[in-house]
Every structure is written in C-alpha cells, then in structure tokens.
Amino acid sequence: MPDSRRIVVPPQSGRSIRVSRGDLILIIDPKGQQVSDLWAFTTEPTLDWLSTSQTRDITERLFPGLGDSFFSAAAKPMLTLVENASPGPHDMLYPACDSALYERAGFPNHPNCRDNLMQALAKEGISLPFTPDPVDLFQNSLPEPDGRLVVSASINPPGGYVTLRAEQDLLLVVTACSVDYYPTNGGICTEIHVEITSTS
Numbered sequence: 001m002p003d004s005r006r007i008v009v010p011p012q013s014g015r016s017i018r019v020s021r022g023d024l025i026l027i028i029d030p031k032g033q034q035v036s037d038l039w040a041f042t043t044e045p046t047l048d049w050l051s052t053s054q055t056r057d058i059t060e061r062l063f064p065g066l067g068d069s070f071f072s073a074a075a076k077p078m079l080t081l082v083e084n085a086s087p088g089p090h091d092m093l094y095p096a097c098d099s100a101l102y103e104r105a106g107f108p109n110h111p112n113c114r115d116n117l118m119q120a121l122a123k124e125g126i127s128l129p130f131t132p133d134p135v136d137l138f139q140n141s142l143p144e145p146d147g148r149l150v151v152s153a154s155i156n157p158p159g160g161y162v163t164l165r166a167e168q169d170l171l172l173v174v175t176a177c178s179v180d181y182y183p184t185n186g187g188i189c190t191e192i193h194v195e196i197t198s199t200s
C-alpha cells in the first residue's frame with residue numbers, strides 16, 4: 001500500500017526530510033509565487049550532495065527538464081523530475097539567499113535560506129564547511145539574451161508543484177525562501193508543502 005506523509009515548511013524556514021529510494025516527493029507551493037530551495041545529501045558511505053553544476057554539465061541544460069535527473073558532486077543521480085505541474089522556470093544558477101545578500105539590501109539579521117539549511121542539517125547532526133548551491137524551484141530568473149541575470153517575480157500559480165523521484169536514500173532540505181520584498185516571491189513569503197509517497 002502506498003504510504004503518504006505531508007510536511008509543512010512555514011514561511012521563511014526550512015525542514016530536513018529523509019526519503020528512501022523510489023519515494024515520490026511532491027513540492028507544492030499552495031499560495032503561489034513562493035520559491036523553494038531544495039538540497040539533497042547522502043551521508044553514507046561518504047558525504048555527497050546535489051550539485052547544480054554537475055547537473056548542468058551532465059544534462060547539458062541550464063534548467064531542469066522533465067525526465068532529467070539531478071546529479072551529485074560525485075556524478076551520481078539523486079533525484080529525477082518526473083512531473084512538472086508548474087510553468088516554472090526552476091533556477092539552477094543562483095546560490096541560496098544568505099545574510100550577506102540581505103545586508104546588501106539594507107536588512108541586517110534577516111531570515112535566509114542558507115541559515116535555514118544549516119539549522120535543518122544541525123538537527124541531523126551534520127555540519128557543513130560550505131554551502132552547496134540549491135535548486136531554486138519556482139524561481140523566475142531566466143538569463144537575459146545579453147547574459148545579465150535578473151530575478152523577476154515567480155509566476156508559479158497557487159497549487160503549482162513538481163514531483164521528484166528519489167534515486168537513492170537521501171536527506172533532503174527544503175526551504176520556503178525568505179525574500180519578503182518584491183519581486184522574488186511576489187513580495188510576500190508563504191509556506192511550502194512537501195508530500196512524500198512511499199511505494200515500497
């Protein structure tokens with residue numbers, strides 16, 4: 001019997017989620033226009049993590065396409081995009097938002113995806129000396145023809161979601177991005193839901 005669980009990621013926060021190989025992972029934006037940063041890790045036998053640069057290289061794409069996998073730093077498939085019930089786009093160029101970004105924008109001590117990642121990992125007993133770049137689901141930041149990078153408001157509608165299949169047993173971290181000024185998340189931070197369906 002398929003077994004389902006739903007995790008709510010409150011606005012401007014992050015959650016760690018363990019999944020098993022074959023699990024289906026829905027990442028849902030209930031209110032719309034909310035970016036969700038996604039990381040994936042394996043810790044056994046050695047630490048490995050989803051690498052957006054390896055993924056761009058191996059899939060020969062700037063942004064994930066339906067049926068494409070996301071690869072680790074060690075070039076192992078970690079997740080596959082099996083359903084895209086969102087107009088996208090999904091970014092694989094930007095780092096996570098961090099305290100330095102908000103300080104540059106004039107907002108010191110602001111919640112941010114990097115700190116939320118590190119706090120979620122700390123609860124799993126993991127401390128990283130670096131921050132892998134995330135997959136920024138629903139982030140509307142396609143490059144301009146002249147190569148400039150501009151973040152625009154997400155066009156994900158309420159209820160827009162993606163479905164990923166776990167290709168390994170993984171530790172995921174999912175955030176609801178913390179940018180609470182226009183345009184990234186439409187000017188307001190809302191929650192993200194994650195639904196895990198195990199088929200085994």
Ligand SMILES: [Zn+2]
Pocket residue numbers: 037096097112113114176177178179
């Ligand atoms: Zn963020």
